[in-house]
Structure formats: C-alpha cells, structure tokens
Amino acid sequence: MTWRPYYQGNGERYQGDLPVPPPWRFASTKQSARTFRPPDGLAEAVNAALCLRRPLLLTGAPGTGKSTVATSVAYELDLGDVLHWHVTSRSTLTEALYRYDALGRLDATRHDEPDDIGRFLQLGPLGTALMEQDRPRMLLIDEIDKSDIDLPSDLLNVIESGEFEIPELTRHAQEKVQVRLWDGNTTGTVHRGRVKCTKFPFIVMTNNGERSFPPPFLRRCIRFEMPAPDADSLADIVRAHLGDQLTQQANDLLTEFEHRIGRNESLATDQLLNALHLVIREAASNDEERARLVKLVLRDLSSA
Template sequence: MTWTPYYRGNQSEGERPSAPVELPPLPPWRQARAHVPFEPPLGLAGAVNAALLLRRPLLLTGSPGAGKSTVALSIAQELGLGGVLRWHITSRSTLVDALYRYDALGRLHARQHKEDDSPERFLRLGPLGTALAAVDRPRVLLIDEIDKSDIDLPSDLLDVLERGSFEIDVLKRHTVDEVRVRLDVADGEDDVADDARCTIARGVVRGGRDQFPVIVMTSNGEREFPPPFLRRCVRFPMPDPDSDQLTKIVNAHLKDLDEETQAAIQDLIKAFAGRIGKPEVLATDQLLNAVYLVTREFPPEGDQREQLVRLLTKDLSSA
C-alpha cells in the first residue's frame, strides 16, 4: 500500500464529503503538554546551575534551531517549576508590555455605562510581571530573540531585574491598598488562567527574593550587546548539533522507531547534519518533520519522498 495523502486536489466542483475527514494526531513534539526530551550539549548544565545560584539571566546564543528555547522547557520540567512564561521579542516590544497590560479604553467604556470600573478589572500582568510576582515558587521566563529588541530594552530590563520590583501607576492612584490582579498564562496552564491572580499592595509588584525568576534569554546573533548587559548575564553559546546528537534527538522524540527504521534514516540525518551552517540555516524540527513523515506506516516513496524531504528541509535563510 502506498502513501495516501488526505488532500488530493481533485475534488469536483460542488462536491462535499459526507463527513469531516479525521486527521491524524499531532506529532509527539507538537503536543502542548508533552514531555520535551533534551540532550544538553557539553557545558550547558554548568551554565544553567551558575545562573540558578547567582540569580542571573542565562543568555543563550547560536543559530536558529540549535535548541535554545528548549533549554527553558527542560529547566522547568526537570525542576518542577510549572509552565514556561514566554515573552517573544520584536522591534516593537516594550518593557511595560512585558510587565503589565492595562485596558484603558475598556475601563472608560465601563465608566460611561456606569459599570464597575475598578482598575484591577482591566489589568493583567505580562510574562515578566507574572514571573516577578511569584511567591510560592520561582517561575521560568523565556525571553525569546532579545537581539530583535529596541536598543534600550536590554538595559531597561536588567534595571527591573536588579530591583526585583516595579510599580503600576494606575494602582498607585487607586483608593484601595490591596487588589487582586490576573496573571499571564504559561505553557500548558490554560485551564487555570481565569483563577490565576496575585495580590498587589499599594501599586507595587514585589515578589519574594527567594523566588527570583529563572530567566532564559535567546539570541540568534543579529546584534551585539553592551558590556554592562553582558556582565549581568551567564552566557553560553549553543553549538550546532552533529549527526550523533541529531540521532539522539530523533530517537528521543520518535520512540517507536525500530532498529531497521533507524538505520534506514541515517543517510537523511547525516545529510542534514552536513548542511547545518554551511552556510545554510536549518532548525532541528525540520529534520523531525521529515523523519516523521518518511517513517509512518505508509510513507512516501521514490521521487515523492525526495521532493517532500527537500520541501521540509529548505534553507531558512531563503524564500
């Protein structure tokens, strides 16, 4: 039996299936609550422990797909720190957005309609604010692609981290000393999002110093950072994986591959490893996508297989 895709592109105009097509389950590494297997490169564990002991951010540099973001997930899972809070940086990202979000228009609308316009109803702490407000355990915060930020944001960020607290102006002017404010939602915590709140006294968010967040920052090397920023971080360069490491990653994510199948995909893994950084930009999950597709029960074969592998492992630096 040959590989049969769900979509064929030959449906006659006006025809509709009698029932929706049942699509396959997500691949294991795409499932939100799945355990994330991770093979740390040599030296990473030491850098992580140094960052934990010194309460300093861990700055990971390296090419896209080197596993930088996965480090934050691995730390959270191994230490039992819950879901990872994520702050994905763009050129428009601001520190205030990461600390809290205030819906001023929503509050104005409530006031005009004589509804409850208490400011806490229109506030939610952002990922950084939620991490700083933690009192029962440290939270893991992933600050992804910080090299894409405005030039002043890294310094502003470290100023807040040094103080370990921040103020919310609208609450400073509030007549109530203590309010309950919603927290940001971490990975895999959607079911508790509505109940997740913290108490803020007199407009100042100040978490317990013993619960200082575990902060992992990633950079693809698109810019240089000033020395004051770098000296406050524990820095670690993530190496590009070789074929042996890629094999371990594939086996960790796709545990159902037998020895014969593993041997059959070695050429695919070695070819992918040989292309990384020479000068192509490739991500590990591209390899996982390709391996997953060609090792299913009825995989594509011949020219169709080669075409799909090329499609899934295209250089990320080209269109």
C-alpha cells in the first residue's frame, strides 16, 4: 500500500479500497484503557480523589492524555460509559443538570395529548451522574477553564451536596416522574422534583491552564499536573499502540519528536502516533514525500 493511489487531483475516478483508519481513531473503551500509560503519580491522585469523593482536576497542555484518564478509570473500576460534558464560554450549570422542552410540551397540550411532562425532560451529563444508582458513574467535565467565570463556583454547590432540584417537577402533581437520562434512551425516576445521588460520581475535570480558579474551588479538588511526555513514556505509548518492532524510520521520527518536545514546542502525543501511522502503515513512496507528510501532521499547536 502506498500513499498516492487514493486522491491525485487529476479528475480520474479511483475504485480501489480506501485506507483503514489507525486503530486509535475509533478505539473502543477497552482499547483506550489498555493502551493508556499513566504518568508517575497519577494513580495516587486518582485513588485519593476516589477515597475522598472529590473531583480530580487535571491540568496540562492539549494532547497529554487528560480526557483519556476518565476512560481508563471508568473501564478499570467498571463505572460504565463516561458521561461527557464539554464546557464552553456559553455553558450553564442548568444545561448540565437537565433540559426542559417547554415549547414541545405546550405544542402537545394544544393537540390534546396526555400531559406527560417526563417526555419533555432529559437529564444532562451531570444530572445523570447524580441519579440514584448501584455503582458510581464517571463524569468528564472537559475544558472547565473555558467556562464563564461564575460556573466553577456554581458547580461547587451541586458537587458538595450531591443533589439538585428540577423546578418544573416540584410544581407538578405527580410525585414520581420518569425522565430520560443523558446516555441513550434509558430513564430514571425523579421523586418530588429532586435528584439526590446515592453513589457519588467520580468526576474528572480537565484544564488547559488558560485561567486561574478561586481557592474555594481548588481546595475541594484533588489536583494533578499532567507532565509533558519524556523519552521513556513516549516509547511506552508508541509500543502500546504500534507494537515493539519499529522501523528505523519510525525510531528516527520518535527521536525527532522527543527533541522538539525538549525545545518546548507545543505538540500532542496523538500527532506522533498519526505521523508514525503514515510512515509505517501507508509507506510513502520516497523520503521527500514522507518528510512532507510528517511536516503536515507534526505542526506546532501554538501556531495556526
């Protein structure tokens, strides 16, 4: 297999098979957990957060594996699928707790449909994590530093109490209402408009270091700094994904990546894996073409 046959820009139709994506591109939870290589000290931080029932705040540059920590922990501790809340500057605490389709309910009423309020409610990722269940859930709050300035403090109140209220249900005549959960079409029962966890969720929050947080927020978290990978950890990660037998070209690329990291260039580990995949699996036809592909993939993340 070579790189050239897929697209050549000459208007000619290509009828052959398209390339198979790298195994990590659509990896299962099991695959991601088994190929993850935690840095020194991370296991202690995870266990401390677990024992104290405190959120784990992971800080580090993009591509250092912060989000993968949640997948790894959820798999090893059998916490089910990761509930993912990706935070932006427009994110609100309410949307993470529940969503209410008021217009949909009004439209149903106009069409004389039964007033089943549960049809128009869905718990968000945080709300689902706080539902009654036999085993804790894993909640990933991704890029908390992108949030509005007040969101971390608002989040603390819910995390501390482990419960919240849905006003639309506290005023409803039914004592028990079935509402949809965030992950799929499953439902859960909300009693008198209140959700209170029985098993406190494991919460991982990621932070790219773009802002500071108030001391009351930080003291309620277990904090861990994800280090930039060194030569040994990079080699472990590469072997976990690509096996022990690497070509000389792959070893040269690994050495080049290590040197660039040492010069404080902003590069992510998955960029290295992608470059290695092109060099090893796709077998560019010559050194010049290979160099262009590597340059294309291994661009510094601090520049556009």
